[in-house]
Amino acid sequence: MISQQNxxxxxxxxxxxxxxxxxxxxxxxxxxxxxxxNAHESGQTVNPVVEDLFRISDYFGMSIDSLLRVDLTKLSESKIRELEEGNDLYRKGTQLRVLSVTVDKNDTENVEYVPVKAKAGYRNGFSDPEFIAALPKFSMPNLPKSAMFRMFPTTGDSMLPIPEGADVIGSFVQDWTNIKPRTMCIVILKGEQDMVFKQVTQQDEGFLLESLNTVYQPYTVPASDVLEIWKFYSYQTNEIPEQQTDLQTMAKAIKEIRDDLKIMKTKK
Structure with a gap:
């Protein structure tokens, strides 16, 4: 049972x-x-400090989100054991995540860059202030102040016409439920999985990931495999885009018509 109640x-x-x-x-x-x-358990602590959240979450082996937002007294013992085993069936993207950031001498947030060689380490150290502080960083004057940004390298040709090797700047998505269908995002996945740049559509228990390059088949990942999502803002490249051919223009027009037809069918 999920509620906004604490x-x-x-x-x-x-x-x-x-x-x-x-x-x-x-x-x-x-x-x-x-x-x-006792202050925690009696409800006297209205806003638990982050250290206590982490400490208690680690001890009970349960996500902070579940501890805050799921009424465990209404769950069966088997469901509670599933949560303890990491099968967080109730995560919808609004779980509490503490994002480590760095700031410059003017207290303005930097844009950290995650180079290819740091991609594996990022999945383990994405919330570690020391790891984030060691990443290359820069500032961009035209970025909105209302969001947090990070830059990630892309590999492969799955997102053509965005060229292979482009660096994508993304804004941090705190609430995954607000992601609109086919939003272009950098998705940070757990374990040996890669960080991917895909069109993201939220589904019941996870996300559908689609490439812009239709040669690549879409696939789904469970929400439990996702660490972070960064919504596409812009990209940097040293390549000049090639002019679209008539065939590419036609294919794009056909795709747009198909998308419009799908929307019309869902509204009936």
Missing amino acids: FWPTNLKKLRNRKNMSQESLALLLNMSRSKY
Whole structure:
């Protein structure tokens, strides 16, 4: 059961009782005083500090999002075990993610660049302030102040006509539920999966990823495999785009007609 209500206090009590632990013994394991832990569980702590969120989330093996937004008292034991095992069935993209950023001497956020050689490390260190601080960084005066930006390199030709090797600047997407169908995004995936540049469409339990180059087949990824999403803002390249041929223009027109027909069918 998902709600905008904050279930943090009742969830802590539920999980502590499942372990048959006293507040004092749990507080000791969490390296905090009993009075501080009791303030969390009794609801006196309205806005838990990030360190406490991480500490308690790590101990119970459950996402911060579930601890805050899912009423665990309404779930069966099997569902709670699924959450503990990392199968966060309730994540819809609005889970709390702490984004590490750097600022310049004027306290303006930098645009960090994730080079190809750092892509694997980024998946493990994307929330580590020290890792982010070590990335190349620059500033761009014309970027909106209302969003956070990062630059990622692209590989392959799946997004032609955007040329292979282009550097894509994306704005951080905090709420995945706001992504419109076929929004071009950089998607950061878990494990050995790559960070990809695709058209993104949200589905029930994940995302459909499509290439602009129709040679590549679309595929889906579960939301649990996604770490971050950065909405396309612009790209940098040292290549001059080739002029479109008549065949490419016709193919584009046909695709637009098909898309319009799909929209018309859904409205009927």
